[in-house]
Amino acid sequence: MASILLLVTILVALLQHSGNCCGGKFAAEVIEVLAIKETLNWIKDKHWEQVEIETDNCCGGKFAAEVIKVLTIKETLNWIKDKHWGQIEIETDSMLFFLIAHVSYCFFSQHSYSCFFPQHSCAKLALRALAPTTSYIITNKTTFHSIEHSTAMASLVRSATFRALRNATPSPFLSNCLPSTNRPFIYRFRTLNLRAFSAAFMSPPSKAVVYDQQGPPDVVTRIVELPPVEVKENDVCVRMIAAPINPSDINRIEGVYPVRPQVPAIGGYEGVGEVYSVGSAVKCLSPGDLVIPSPPSFGTWQTYIVKDQSVWHKINKDSPVEYAATVTVNPLTALRMLEDYVALNSGDAIVQNGATSIVGQCVIQIARDRGVHSINILRDRPGSDEAKENLKKLGADEVFTESQLEVKNIKGLLASIPEPALGFNCVGGNAASLVLKFLRQGGTMVTYGGMSKKPITVSTSSFIFKDLSLRGFWLQKWLGADNAKECRRMIDYLLDLAREGKLRYEMELVPFDNFSTSLDKALGKLGSQPKQVIKF
Template sequence: MFQGRRLFASSAKWTNRELIYKEYGEPKNALSLLLKERDDQAREKQVLVKWIASPINPADINQIQGVYPVKPKLPAVGGNEGVGRVVSSLNPNFQEGDLVIPAQSGLGVWRDFGMHDGGDIFKIDPRFTMEQAACLQVNPSTAYRMLKDFASLGKNDLIVQNGATSAVGRYVIQMCKVWGIQSVNVVRNRDNIDDLKKELKDLGATEVFTEEEFVKEGKGFTNAKLGLNCVGGKSSLMVSRSLGRDGTMVTYGGMSKQPIQVMTGPFIFKNIKLAGFWMSDAYKHNTFDRKEMYDEILEMYLANKLETVKFNKIDLANYEEAFEAASNGGSKQMFFNDN
């Protein structure tokens, strides 16, 4: 039974914190924490959600800066991804206690409570931990869809990716291990490169090379069915060089801010394909069974075959500290409010 009687049959008030921006700019200048007494009249099919956890993703920062394709009407509450629990519902599809995530980008989850239409949220399995659920919508789903949708990958098939230290890259490595796919991973050189290589191999990477190493070693990998590019520039050139006949390079980011590059010979004579992928757009067009994908990801978590990226949990009130850490390339930040 849905909890229609418990949700504000008449107006009800509660104090709500919302992290908002009234104009585009750098987060440290544009964001402010709004405290207000809210008086909301529930309408048919609405759901009251307590938002519990939400990571700070690069897309969130880009959205506040005004350079992200999804632009909510200003003033807007920040936060595209997160998890909440239904407090009460006038929608028969949701019950008190349900675990929910946003159905699309732009909902604005950096708040204590939100009143939402049923179509704006998506119910997920309660066996997800809060940390797993909070980052379910973007990174593991992006990895899953790219591995499933752009090539018919079987056991011992080969994929090559750059940006392997990214959150998506780490999920790609782990899912490849689960499905028996060989993954060759390219990373930037750094002082702790040996430790990093061990870390990625412990996750399940078949091979890990620096970009400099892959210029030479990559010549031994020319039959990949799938290449994943989130860097662009010369790094994308190396990925495209590794593709076999009818292989596909999928671009889902451009961290170098350089154009995509592709080897002319393989592009012509191997019939290489180039594709772009944006998870928000995939959700919008609803081209796959979302519940099926989430269920399979959950099974990997439950079997301890998948682990989340590590986050520093921080209260919404300390948002300035969180964004300072995020902008300085420190640990990944997650707003957390499970009181």
């Protein structure tokens, strides 16, 4: 209430010194908007930090009133700080409008400034109400001085831009507002760079899945409310839209994954979001852009994330949200393995176990798109016939259960498909041995997982007589080898496939409020389930 009374006092002082054009209707509008409390929805619907204004109205017209309304409502203060209103560019003949907006911002940002326009008693009177500790002077020569300031304020002064384009004759509106003795000192200010007065601001509060210690995810995780975070000049605040629960996420919480964040930590490693606000030095991203952390980054299971601009990769707004949220781990793993070990040509073949996994499904579809055949191995379990049909629909050439491959001449099952030069193993044990049996002379098997937790057993003859090679792939290591640019190129390629309908896999989008149920599904407590993707 005190803040409202202060601004009313300032406005009354301004109106007393401003002539007829600033009285009457505008004063009534200001009083009316000061009393309005329900503006939050209006604010959210506007991107007013990007508004461009051009007006000869000495009071700034409707927009000035709306700015005052916004700045004087206590409930919206945190939201205002989140928005970078310093990005507004104003073209106006009105010093009064600049004064109102400037005074309002300074009051609520807990800084005190004084902008003295020589012989402009109206401005001086209003600004004295703030008892300023820091003074800036704008003279008729448009010099911008700091009279007293801290080291932090000095940087703001240096970054400020105030340009007088002409010693203009005031507009009719402005002439009526100001005493005649002030006219020689009035300039037309274009592109007032208000960014200088909002170098740092805060994110909204965030809801997040956190864990204070390693252990069973369903025991150690909880959803908490996190306080706002400062958004620095190179930072980007992103409102998360969706993020998956991957096996590696579970392993990190359990403490068994080689690379994991220090506890306490926020869960999640990939996802997709929309830029909410950007720091003053950010040039390549804007509010509303669709982005993903690339390379992936810890802490995606929360509603708002603040990270350096280098973390975020802008993607096509037409990208399906669920695929954008899940593209940087499993599909990228599939693509890298297809490209990194053997030069595959159209007509070649690959063999893999774990074919129903997301990586397995991606391997099938990317291979098909390139004319490469796929031989796929499933574990024997209920529903395997249905799984076979689903994989065939994705483009699998051959699908076998492990029991079907208990024959002496395993390659006799391939018909016209050539012997594969490349195999993928994510299971281990007998399933890995079956992949090796399919490989041709000089073939390579790449292991990227061990779901059965059984060792890989390889016969001596496989090395001596078949000259097979065994390799390993870990996406984390590849991402850490300065491959950020290549990573983003491949992500764009994969999202193009998804938009074209050439890459798809089964997922279940689950509201954030149902996180515990989604986690139980990801842990296998409720039987076989699709990939769980949290929707914020």
